[in-house]
Amino acid sequence: MISNHDMQECPVLVFANKMDISNLRPIDIVQKMGLHNAKRKWQLQPCCGLNGDGIIEGFEWLRN
Numbered sequence: 001m002i003s004n005h006d007m008q009e010c011p012v013l014v015f016a017n018k019m020d021i022s023n024l025r026p027i028d029i030v031q032k033m034g035l036h037n038a039k040r041k042w043q044l045q046p047c048c049g050l051n052g053d054g055i056i057e058g059f060e061w062l063r064n
Helices: 026-033 055-063
Strands: 012-017 042-047
Touching: 012 026, 012 055, 026 042, 042 055
Parallel strands: 012 042
Antiparallel strands: none
16 A cells, blocks of 8 residues: 555555564664655554554644
8 A cells, every 4th residue: 555656645554563562663664664655644643552542643643
């Protein structure tokens, strides 16, 4: 989806769940997904699905 030419105008929101217990850093996820090369707006949002941390912030970014 990120590299699909027809979807270039669509922003991409990636929720990075379990960042509170993971040894991965957000930059590691950005590099593994190739987001730094994407020619579109994107946001990596660290979150915790159990308590909802970061979820509202991600959707607010998408709304704006």
